[in-house]
Amino acid sequence: MTIQTTIGKTYAVTSAAECTVTTPEGILIATCPAGEQTLFVAPTTEIEISDDAALVTESFKGAPAGSAAAGGLNNRQVAAVSDIVENHLNDTITEPHTTATGTDNANFKWCQFAPTRVLPGTVVAVSMPCRRTASAQMTANPVYLSVFQLNAGGEYEHVATSENAVVQAIGQTSRWTFRKLQLTGRTTRLCPVPDTATKWTDKLVLGGRVTPVSGEDSKITPISGSGAYVAEAVLEYAHQEPKYATAPAVESHVSDTAVHITEEERTTWNNKADASALSGKVNTATFNSHTGNSTVHVTAEERTAWNAKQDSIVDENGMATFFRCAIYNESYSLFAVLTGEAVWQNKSSGTFCLRGDDAYSMGVTLSVGRSNGESARIIKQNQKAPLSPTDVPNREEGNTCWVKFRIDMTDAQYEEAASAGTLDATTLYVTSDGGKVYIGTHALN
Numbered sequence: 001m002t003i004q005t006t007i008g009k010t011y012a013v014t015s016a017a018e019c020t021v022t023t024p025e026g027i028l029i030a031t032c033p034a035g036e037q038t039l040f041v042a043p044t045t046e047i048e049i050s051d052d053a054a055l056v057t058e059s060f061k062g063a064p065a066g067s068a069a070a071g072g073l074n075n076r077q078v079a080a081v082s083d084i085v086e087n088h089l090n091d092t093i094t095e096p097h098t099t100a101t102g103t104d105n106a107n108f109k110w111c112q113f114a115p116t117r118v119l120p121g122t123v124v125a126v127s128m129p130c131r132r133t134a135s136a137q138m139t140a141n142p143v144y145l146s147v148f149q150l151n152a153g154g155e156y157e158h159v160a161t162s163e164n165a166v167v168q169a170i171g172q173t174s175r176w177t178f179r180k181l182q183l184t185g186r187t188t189r190l191c192p193v194p195d196t197a198t199k200w201t202d203k204l205v206l207g208g209r210v211t212p213v214s215g216e217d218s219k220i221t222p223i224s225g226s227g228a229y230v231a232e233a234v235l236e237y238a239h240q241e242p243k244y245a246t247a248p249a250v251e252s253h254v255s256d257t258a259v260h261i262t263e264e265e266r267t268t269w270n271n272k273a274d275a276s277a278l279s280g281k282v283n284t285a286t287f288n289s290h291t292g293n294s295t296v297h298v299t300a301e302e303r304t305a306w307n308a309k310q311d312s313i314v315d316e317n318g319m320a321t322f323f324r325c326a327i328y329n330e331s332y333s334l335f336a337v338l339t340g341e342a343v344w345q346n347k348s349s350g351t352f353c354l355r356g357d358d359a360y361s362m363g364v365t366l367s368v369g370r371s372n373g374e375s376a377r378i379i380k381q382n383q384k385a386p387l388s389p390t391d392v393p394n395r396e397e398g399n400t401c402w403v404k405f406r407i408d409m410t411d412a413q414y415e416e417a418a419s420a421g422t423l424d425a426t427t428l429y430v431t432s433d434g435g436k437v438y439i440g441t442h443a444l445n
Contacts, residue, residue, distance in 0.1 A: 001048070001049050001051075001052045001054075002024075002046055002047075002048055002049075003046065003047050003048075003049060003056050004045065004046060005042035005044070005045060005046065005047050006042060006045070007042055007043065007044060007045060007120075007121060007122065008041060008042065008121075008122070008238070009041070009042055009058060010039055010040070010041050010042075010058070010059045011039070011040055011041075011042060011047075011056055011057065011058055011059060012037050012038070012039050012056070012057050012058075012059045013030070013032050013037065013038050013040065013049060013054055013055070013056050014032075014036075014037040014054065014055045014056075015032050015034065015035075015036075015049075015051045015053070015054035015055070016034065016035060016051075016053065017034050017051055017053075018031070018032065018033055018034045018051075019031075019032050019049060019050040019051035019054050020032070020049075020050045021038075021040050021047055021048070021049060021050075022047065022048045022050075023043060023044050023046075023047065023048070023120060023185060024044065024046050024047075024048060025115060025120075025185050027043075027116075027119065027120075027185065029042075029043065029047065032051075032054070039059055043119060043120045043121045043185075043237075044120045044121075044184075044185070094124060094125070094236040094237060094238060095236070095237045096234050096235070096236050096237075097118070097119050097234070097235045097236075097237060098232065098233070098234050098235075099113050099117040099118065099218075099230060099231065099232060099233045099234075099235070100117065100210075100211050100213070100218075100230045100231070100232050100233075101211060101232060102129060102208065102209025102210050102211055102231070102232035103209070103210075103211045103212075104209065104210050104211065104212075104229070105131035105132060105133050105135075105207070105208075105209065105210075106131065106207075106208060106209070106210040106220060106222060106229060106231075107131070107135055107137045107138055107205050107206070107207055107222065107223045108205070108206055108208065108210075108220035108221050108222045108223070108227075108231070109191070109192075109202045109204065109205060109206075109221045109222075109223070110189055110190060110191040110192070110202070110206075110220070110221050111189070111190050111206070111208070111210075111219070111220045111221070111230075111231040111233075112187065112188070112189045112190075112217065112218060112219050112220070113187065113188045113189075113190075113218050113230065113231075113233070114187060114216040114217035114218045114230075115185055115186055115187055115217070116216065117188075117216075117218055117230065118183055118185060118188050118235065119183070119185060119235070119237065120183055120184050120185035121182075121183060121237045121238070122180065122181065122182055122183075122237065122238045123178060123181040123182075123183055123235050123236060123237055123238070124177065124178060124181070124236050124237070124238045125175055125176065125177045125178065125235075125236040126145060126147075126162070126175070126176050126178070126181075126190065126233055126234070126235055126236070127173050127174065127175040127176075127233065127234040127236070128173065128174050128190075128206070128208050128209075128231065128232065128233045128234075129172075129173045129174075129208065129209045129232055130168050130169055130170055130171060130172050130173065130174055130207050130208060130209075131170065131207040131208060131209060132170065132171050132209075133170065134170055135170075135207055137205050137207075137223050138168055138205050138206070138207035139168065139192065139204045139205045139206070140167070140168075141167070141194070142165035142166060142167050143165055143166060143168070143192040143193065143194065143204055143206075144161055144162050144164070144165045144166075144176070144192070144193050144194070144195065144196055144198075145161070145162040145166075145176040145190055145191070145192060145193075146158065146160075146161045146162075146190070146191045146192075146193045146198070146199055146200060147159050147160045147161070147178075147181060147188065147189070147190060147191075148188070148189040148191070148200070149183065149184060149186050149187070149188050149189075150186045150187040150188075151186070156189060158199045158200070159181065159182065159183075160178050160179075160180065160181040160182075161193065161196050161199070162176035162177060162178055163176075163177050163178060163179055164176060164177055168206070168207055170207070183235075187217050190231075190233065192204040192205070192206050202221070205223060206231075208231050208232065209231070209232045210229035210230060210231050210232065211229060211230055211232070212228060212229055213228060213229060213230040214228060216230075218230035
C-alpha cells in the first residue's frame with residue numbers, strides 16, 4: 001500500500017507479518033520483522049508498505065529500530081498537539097551517501113549518476129575527491145557546481161547551483177555547499193560552471209576519481225577515452241531532527257480556552273452572514289432615517305393628485321400641440337393647433353388672424369366655410385397653378401390689379417379731402433382674375 005509522508009519525519013510501522021518499506025522507485029528503506037515495530041525516516045513524499053494490513057503512524061518520540069515506541073503520545077494526543085510540534089532542519093546533522101569508490105584518475109566535463117546511485121532527499125553539500133596525479137587539463141580557476149535532474153517528462157532540468165566556488169587541488173577533496181538541493185532519486189548530472197548565472201557549459205574540466213561501470217545509466221564525459229565510468233562523490237543529506245514541546249507546554253495549550261473555540265461558538269459563527277453578503281447593506285439607523293424622511297418620499301394622496309393633472313403640452317423639443325379651444329360665447333371663439341388641421345368658425349366677427357412662420361409667410365392652404373357650405377381657398381401670393389372659380393386671390397395693396405373708388409363723399413367733402421391729402425380715408429378695393437371681379441373695403445392680403 002502507498003502512504004503519504006513528509007520528507008524527514010519519523011514514522012513507525014507495525015505489522016503482524018514481515019514486511020518492507022521502500023520508495024516508489026523500489027529503494028529499500030527498512031525491513032519490519034513479524035510482530036514488531038520499526039521506525040524509519042521518510043526520504044520521499046510517498047512510501048510503499050508491502051503488507052496492506054500494516055499500521056503506520058507518525059512518531060513524535062524516537063525509539064531504537066525494531067522496538068516499540070513506548071511512552072509516545074497516543075493518536076488523540078497527537079491530533080491535539082500536532083499544530084504546536086515544530087520540525088526544524090539541523091544542518092549539522094547529515095547522513096553521507098557515496099555514489100562509488102573511485103579507483104582511477106580522470107578528467108571530465110560533467111558526470112552522471114543513475115537513480116540507484118543517488119537517494120531522494122535534501123542535500124546540503126556535495127564532495128568529490130580530486131585526482132591524485134597532476135594534469136594540465138584540469139580547470140585551475142574556481143568553479144561552481146551546477147545540478148540537473150531528469151524530470152517526469154524525460155528532460156533534464158536545472159535544480160540548483162552551489163553557494164560557493166572551489167579551486168581544485170591534486171589529492172584534496174572539493175566540497176560545494178547548497179542552500180536547498182532537493183533530489184527526487186532520478187538520474188542526476190553534475191557540471192562545473194564559472195559562475196552562478198551559468199547553468200551549463202562544456203568548457204570546464206573536473207579532475208576526479210572514477211571506477212568502471214556497465215549496465216546502468218551512470219557515465220562521465222571525458223576529455224578523451226571511454227565514458228563508461230561512475231565518478232566518486234559524497235552527497236550529504238540533511239537529517240530532520242524532531243523538536244518536541246514539553247509536557248507543561250502541551251497541557252497549557254490544551255487547557256487554553258482563549259485560543260480554542262467551543263462547539264456553541266462554532267455553530268453561532270457558522271450561522272453568521274458572510275462579509276460579502278453585507279457589502280451592499282446599510283445599518284438599521286441609516287435605513288430608518290431614510291424611510292422616515294417625508295421630504296424625499298411622496299404620499300398616496302400626492303401621487304393621486306399628480307396623476308390627475310394635465311400631461312405636459314411641451315415635447316422634448318419644446319414644441320406644443322393644443323387639443324382644446326377657448327369658447328367665450330356663441331359669437332367669439334379661439335382655436336389653435338400646432339399639428340393637424342385647424343377648424344375655425346365665427347358667426348358674427350368678420351376678422352381673424354392666421355399666421356404661419358416667423359416671416360409671416362403662410363406656407364399652408366387654409367379652408368374656410370362659406371354661407372352656402374362650399375369651401376373656398378385663400379391662395380398664397382406666389383401661387384403658380386391656375387385659380388379655381390372658388391379661389392380668393394391674395395394681392396398686395398398697390399398692385400395694378402387693384403382699382404380704388406370713392407362712393408361716400410359729397411363734392412365739398414371730396415374737395416376738402418383732396419386739399420388735405422386724405423382721399424384714402426374710405427377706399428373701395430376692386431380686383432379681377434379669371435373674368436371675375438372682387439370688391440371689398442379692405443385689401444385681401
